[in-house]
Amino acid sequence: MRKKSFDVIIIGSGPAGIFSALELAEEGMKVLIIERGEELQKRKCPALAKQIPCIRCPRCAITSGFGGAGAFSDGKVTLSSDVGGNLREFVSAEELDKLFDVVTEKLLGFGAPKRIFGTDVKEIDRIYFEAQKYGIELVKSRVLHMGTDKGFEVLLNMRQALREKNVDIHSREMVEDLIVGDHRIHGVKSTKGEYVSKYVIMAPGRSGAEWAFRMCQKYGIVTDTNPVDIGLRLELPFEVLKHLTDTLYEPKLVYYSKSFDDRVRTFCVNPHGVVVPEMTEDVVTVNGHSFTYPVSDYTNLAILVSTRFTEPFKDPVSYGKSIARLANLLTGSVIIQRYGDLKLGRRSTEERIRKSIVKPTYRGAVPGDLSFALPYRYLNSIKEMLDQLDRLAPGVADDGNLLYGVEVKFYSARIKVTKEFEVENVKNLFTVGDGAGITRGLSQAAISGIMAARAILRRS
Numbered sequence: 510m511r512k513k514s515f516d517v518i519i520i521g522s523g524p525a526g527i528f529s530a531l532e533l534a535e536e537g538m539k540v541l542i543i544e545r546g547e548e549l550q551k552r553k554c555p556a557l558a559k560q561i562p563c564i565r566c567p568r569c570a571i572t573s574g575f576g577g578a579g580a581f582s583d584g585k586v587t588l589s590s591d592v593g594g595n596l597r598e599f600v601s602a603e604e605l606d607k608l609f610d611v612v613t614e615k616l617l618g619f620g621a622p623k624r625i626f627g628t629d630v631k632e633i634d635r636i637y638f639e640a641q642k643y644g645i646e647l648v649k650s651r652v653l654h655m656g657t658d659k660g661f662e663v664l665l666n667m668r669q670a671l672r673e674k675n676v677d678i679h680s681r682e683m684v685e686d687l688i689v690g691d692h693r694i695h696g697v698k699s700t701k702g703e704y705v706s707k708y709v710i711m712a713p714g715r716s717g718a719e720w721a722f723r724m725c726q727k728y729g730i731v732t733d734t735n736p737v738d739i740g741l742r743l744e745l746p747f748e749v750l751k752h753l754t755d756t757l758y759e760p761k762l763v764y765y766s767k768s769f770d771d772r773v774r775t776f777c778v779n780p781h782g783v784v785v786p787e788m789t790e791d792v793v794t795v796n797g798h799s800f801t802y803p804v805s806d807y808t809n810l811a812i813l814v815s816t817r818f819t820e821p822f823k824d825p826v827s828y829g830k831s832i833a834r835l836a837n838l839l840t841g842s843v844i845i846q847r848y849g850d851l852k853l854g855r856r857s858t859e860e861r862i863r864k865s866i867v868k869p870t871y872r873g874a875v876p877g878d879l880s881f882a883l884p885y886r887y888l889n890s891i892k893e894m895l896d897q898l899d900r901l902a903p904g905v906a907d908d909g910n911l912l913y914g915v916e917v918k919f920y921s922a923r924i925k926v927t928k929e930f931e932v933e934n935v936k937n938l939f940t941v942g943d944g945a946g947i948t949r950g951l952s953q954a955a956i957s958g959i960m961a962a963r964a965i966l967r968r969s
């Protein structure tokens with residue numbers, strides 16, 4: 510049977526894949542996107558809908574499907590080169606700023622709300638200097654906040670635009686292998702057949718990072734390790750962080766712990782949001798999002814500790830997963846604990862959680878003791894940061910606040926690529942986004958997709 514042929518095949522339809530497809534299709538390229546998850550409207554997480562512990566679907570609706578891992582995310586589009594990836598290694602700051610503008614304009618064109626946080630320079634400076642007094646650094650960044658609801662609409666509009674530009678999108682189909690010969694890409698093999706193309710862009714995200722790593726090993730593509738971020742998600746009354754979230758939406762705060770000199774940071778702040786489970790391969794971790802309208806009286810945010818392992822250890826992803834597995838082993842899911850119980854060295858129970866001022870927004874989490882899952886080094890550094898944050902925003906370290914664990918950010922292996930995102934050992938094979946270990950957020954993932962697409966267009 511004759512194999513179907515395309516100019517470019519894109520593996521994965523997250524922001525990196527979608528933005529590269531838009532760029533290529535606008536120039537008339539014949540594009541196929543292969544996505545192992547569902548179409549956007551069919552993506553439904555049963556655990557979230559029923560507020561039960563994660564039931565480990567074979568294809569996680571949260572991290573896989575059209576829109577990628579960010580489809581049900583809060584849609585915080587961070588417009589700063591200091592946040593969300595390593596693209597400064599590929600382009601100058603000026604060029605990157607222009608690309609942030611391209612992404613912003615595209616998102617606005619597809620219906621994103623116009624409000625950009627982080628522009629009140631005077632107030633931001635005030636917070637910056639206040640934080641400094643407590644040994645905390647504020648990373649200044651602008652944020653376009655779409656919200657889960659608007660983000661969904663934007664994705665629907667993008668899906669429609671791709672359809673109008675005749676981009677083929679195959680959902681529920683997984684790329685199993687690449688077709689490589691003479692150090693050149695020739696196409697892909699999927700669960701449904703083989704396809705031929707001159708160019709392939711791998712954009713498999715974190716959920717497909719292990720697969721990408723296997724491909725690298727098979728085809729002699731060089732990889733390096735990235736750090737792993739491990740920590741907890743804090744849920745607390747909205748008012749406690751209001752003065753920070755109203756100005757910045759996402760206060761990016763960094764602290765170096767006294768005990769271990771580890772970098773501890775806030776991440777993915779969701780004012781009026783909800784906590785959600787997240788499945789990565791076989792482990793359940795925790796995450797959070799919020800909408801354009803308030804859905805709770807609380808804010809949730811991650812407190813993460815970064816670790817970059819040195820020789821001989823080279824598998825930070827497995828390390829992070831092992832810690833998440835411990836939490837899963839103890840409770841079958843995500844652990845929830847009142848901060849007061851953690852401080853007293855006792856587990857939380859349903860009854861103790863009920864007494865809490867903060868009512869859990871993810872009721873599928875199981876009361877327990879996080880100190881059985883999280884190594885002392887991480888727990889201690891997180892406690893230190895909470896104490897310092899409590900000085901900047903009194904109430905952060907309150908006994909009634911809730912902690913969910915564990916939250917792990919797997920940055921996968923860093924695939925060695927050229928400045929055009931072409932892998933070094935296979936001609937015309939490009940890799941972008943979080944799965945390549947190059948980015949860690951929506952905006953930089955999208956930009957890497959645009960850049961790879963432009964490199965292909967230059968060659969065609």
Ligand SMILES: Cc1cc2nc3c(=O)[nH]c(=O)nc-3n(C[C@H](O)[C@H](O)[C@H](O)COP(=O)(O)OP(=O)(O)OC[C@H]3O[C@@H](n4cnc5c(N)ncnc54)[C@H](O)[C@@H]3O)c2cc1C
Nearest residue numbers: 521523525545577578579582585684714717942943950951
């Ligand atoms: C709950 C949650 C909330 C988040 N909130 C934010 C936020 O507010 N702001 C922000 O900047 N970032 C956020 N992020 C991170 C953001 O979603 C990612 O940085 C971004 O989606 C990465 O884009 P990507 O295209 O590289 O990969 P992904 O979005 O992960 O997309 C990759 C796609 O490839 C598919 N795939 C993988 N392997 C294969 C294969 N072999 N064959 C076919 N398909 C495959 C996957 O199913 C997936 O759909 C959040 C992430 C999560 C999970």
